[in-house]
Amino acid sequence: MEAVQAVRGMNDILPEQVGWWQGIEAAARKVLENFGYREMRTPVAEKLELFARGIGESTDIVEKEMYAFEDRNGDWLALRPEATASIVRAYVQHGLHGDSSYHKFYQIGPMFRHERPQKGRYRQFHQIDAEVFGLDGPMIDAEMMHMVSLLMERIGISGVSLNINTLGCPKCRQVYREVLKKFLSDKGDGFCEDCMRRRETNPLRVFDCKVKSCAQLLESAPQLIDHLCEDCRAHFEAVRDHLEKLGTPYAVNPRIVRGLDYYMRTTFEVITDRLGAQSAIGGGGRYDGLVRDLGGPDVAAVGFAMGLERLVLLLEQEKTKPVRSPLCFFASLGDQARASAFLLSQKLRERGVETEIDYEGRSLKSQMRRADKSGAKYVLILGEDELARREVQLRDMLTKTQRILPLDTILETLETIEAEKFNP
RNA sequence: GUGGGUGUAGCUCAAUUGGUUAGAGCACUGGGUUGUGGCCCCAGAGGCUGUCGGUUCGAGCCCGAUCACUCACCCCA
Known part of the structure; x- marks a missing residue:
């Protein structure tokens, strides 16, 4: 029987790599929330028309890279190639502009573009995306770039540079x-x-x-x-002035013209030379006319997107992989002891103690090997002898020392150890 | 969509001018220790050499096609 493979350009993120992703997402949420952004989750599919109008009919994204399909009822839908159009749609559809002069939103999730995959570019890829509606002054442009720089720092990525430009109005x-x-x-x-x-x-x-x-x-x-024009010049100079006062390093780069039709005035990219042909790990800018063009109020807007795959690729180059280890491994010998170990380990888990056990009745040597490989700091050993005496051995894997505990105190003991992990 | 590179064990790679039984390291399983991890030693399991076709007495190796992966172009995160 031939095995089915994943769709080209759509990758699995296996447990071995998922630690990178969780770290980046956690850092991003923290920074974005700190700056007043609130998460919004929109569907991965939208009416095709939304992207055609939002991104621009003549862009490569719309012309040849969209996953477009006809729904069973005849509607033309597309998997989102970027998040901005969806967020604008939701903002308009739910009348979110009514209750405040400006709004900040973010979203983290998969995007889809039918391109030939290569390093740092995939058909399903993931973006961290943030948008601000309702602010037309240069202050928010500068704040956003400052935030992006801080985010890179918090994620743990160095050696990237912020390039900015203006496209005028x-x-x-x-x-x-x-x-x-x-x-x-x-x-x-x-x-x-x-x-x-x-x-x-x-x-x-x-x-x-x-x-x-x-x-x-x-x-x-x-x-x-x-x-x-005079307004655009003043805006750009004010953005630069703010960045300088914030101490955010940047370079003016007239080549930052961005590929989407809707950008105007400020544009920026975070650039690296460590990703092969893909130099941009994030980019964004101002798009004041877009909300109106999508049927909403005439409000100003600024936004950016960062590629998670690209962040992961960079992070892999400079940090060691985060590992996931249980606090303890519950080894047992004999069917009766194994049954007790099984019950007790569930109790440990109920109390928040990360616990691994042997389900198969393997040799103690084999269980010890598994415990060692799992990275467990402690091993509980319950044999028939210990069981008869209502005892259990607690082995510290690092110091190789063992002590005997009364069986009915292990829940408290490990709970204490677990708590000490966080307040040593 | 276009071009280059690569497909051999779970992973990283060997295999003489085409030659008979396709190897190694790591990982895995068991043992060396009646119940104790990392190091060491022994043993074991694991392959339709991506797939299909062709050339040949004989193909992992040569040729063609196809698929996959990969890098790059275009474009973008």
Whole structure:
């Protein structure tokens, strides 16, 4: 019989790796809640239309990467390729904007994009996503980037850098787009095939190009920063000023143009050189028009997303793997003793003492080996002799010392030991 | 969607110009100790060499196809 395999690009996270995930998620929840963000959980599937309108019809995500399917009743649905559109939808649908001038939400969960998998990129991947609605000033932009930097630190990841940029507003971007288009066509045919295409469809994206000759030609290109309208310039300068006062290191990088249509003004990415081709471990920015475009009130919005798989890959490079060990292993000899050990170990677990036992009646040597491998600090040994005397041996695996306890005190004794683990 | 690389035991890898019984380390099981872990010693179990086809007296090895994994392009977290 042939075994069924997991879907390409959709990975199992096995117990051996899951410690990384739990650590990252716990750190993220703590930091986000500290900054006033509240968790929201939205469905993994939405109406296809939501993503088409929210992300942009002409983006790669919508054009060729979506898991779209027809529901049995004829509706077109899609597995979410990102979280922002869903959170905006829920915010609008439940009228959450009514009770306060601004709101902060976060979500942690799986996203789906039908791309060819490679290192740090999978078809089901996981994001930590945060959104703020209702604040249009530069303060929240800076706070969000400051928070992201703190989050990296709390997770335990170093050697990453924060790159920021501004895309201007639709008004000044339109002016700049024409200036850039003129520059690009004046330069002639020196660009790579992709850039020749980009300069017609989405000229800003040429700055994303990795081809050396293109980068050279672009050195003298006009910069968006020099073509900002007065409001956009003031906003960007205030963001930078806040970051500097917060002591959050950053670099201005005009190449941060972001792939989704809805971004404007502030954009940022957290970048590393340790993940192969995938340099961005997180990114975000401002998208003031999106809520209105999705049928909601005309409120400003800022948000970011971080890739959990990428965080895990980085964390694996610099920290040792977290391990999960029981406090005690309950070894027994003989059927009667094993039956008693079974009952007592359930009592221990009921009291919150993490306990492992032998179910199979194996040799004591084999049980000791298993106990050692499990990392248990203590082994309880109950043989027929001990059982007859209503006693049990308590072995400290580290010091290799053993003492005899009355059988009916082990619950209290181990409970005390367990408590000392937290208040030594 | 396009291109490169790799598929041998649970894991990491060997296997002479194509040659007869496909090996090792780690992990696993049992024993060395009538009831005591890590180290050591002994033994055992574990494989349709990804799959299908071709060349050959003979294929883990050569050829083709296919599938999977992987890296990269595009794009993105």
